[in-house]
Amino acid sequence: METLTNQERFLKIMEKEMVPAVGCTEPIAVCYTAAVARKHAPDKVKKVRCRASVNIIKNVASVTIPGTHGRNGMKLACALGVAKPDVDRKLEILDGLTEEQLQTAVSLVEEGLVEVEMADVKCALYIEVEIETELHKVRTITQYAHVNTTLLEVDGKLEHTLNEGERTEQTDELYQALNLKTILDFSNTVPMKDLSIVQNAIKTNTAIAKDGLAREYGLQVGKTLSESVDKLMLSNDLATYAMMLASAGSDARMAGSSLPAYSNSGSGNQGITATMPVAAAAEKLNATEEQTVRACAISNLTAIFIKHKLGKLSSVCGAIVAATGAACGIVYLMGGKLPETVSAVKNMLGNVAGMFCDGAKASCALKVSTCANAAVQAAILAMNTHYIKGTDGIVGNTADETVANYCRILSEGVPELDKTLLDIIISKE
Structure with missing residues (x-):
């Protein structure tokens, strides 16, 4: 493979990992x-x-x-x-x-x-x-x-x-430069004209989220949250809006909507979760279009960074990883830099890392909603210099250590979980 700059590498990665799926x-x-x-x-x-x-x-x-x-x-x-x-x-x-x-x-x-x-x-x-x-x-x-x-x-x-x-060639050559620092450097400096794929992801995933809000799909998580705001049962704040848009997109997708979603690392739900909470935060924070696109680039690349280490499919819910990316994108919108981004990753993986994947289904929208809310919490805590310490649980002293610990649990700690989950699912059939 020819020698590439990080900008060239990351654009290739996004082209590979962010694609529309029906x-x-x-x-x-x-x-x-x-x-x-x-x-x-x-x-x-x-x-x-x-x-x-x-x-x-x-x-x-x-x-x-x-x-x-x-x-x-x-x-x-x-x-x-x-x-x-x-x-x-x-x-x-x-x-x-x-x-x-x-x-x-x-x-x-x-x-x-x-x-x-x-x-x-x-x-x-x-x-x-x-x-x-x-x-x-x-x-x-x-x-x-x-x-x-x-x-x-x-x-x-x-x-x-x-x-x-x-x-493994692309693993060795294409992804090796991905980390939080290089992702932030790239997203802050790449020309906007090169981020059309991120703009397409925002547009496409917003469309399926609006479809989820307008129609009665699945558990109707997003629609119910929206109606609860209208009834003054919930406030129309940043966290609720992030939950609403993300879960509505998942509602529609998991119930068979024919609208496409821009996927992330092979998953439409991950693409929706990496994009919509950030888009929701951008709207609430009155961000510019450029700030929104760059924040979504951070979110999607962070999700790809973690998911690449974890694997395309695993025993844990992919919304965890995607929402970790979203937390980093929201930190960017709030004016945070690398230290706050690292803190956001720690706050996310130290919180919802144990959510397992018991198959794709309508209730995935509820998990997406939970993770979107956690992303907002993680970002707000990070921006107030609060983060889970490296002495606590699976969280390490750095973001890389935290991600490595997370991946280790899945490779060493729960190898039989998927088989148990499948046995439960099949036994019900």
């Missing part, structure tokens, strides 16, 4: 994997087999798939990729799903042609789909990222594979 990204990843296989086996389907990691199955089990009239599930997600193999759309693959395509997918499931089982793999994001048709047999694997094809085998011939060295 619907929850785990069922979309299953759909995409099946679609890749279907492109090479276009004739009559005899059998579709899907093997996936615990984290994937957990996050697909209950969440509504866009354009399906409230349906969900691994089998349907897989069948939709067969019915609509529009792989070029990537995380927006289900945009424009027709009724005919939906009925094709439903028929595949009802006829018993789709099988799903858990894959015993170490990779948290792993999807393997095999399609057998009258003329072909195709197997494809998605790993590490939601639309990252690592293997394609067509009629016994290996067409494409990605080895471990290729996978």
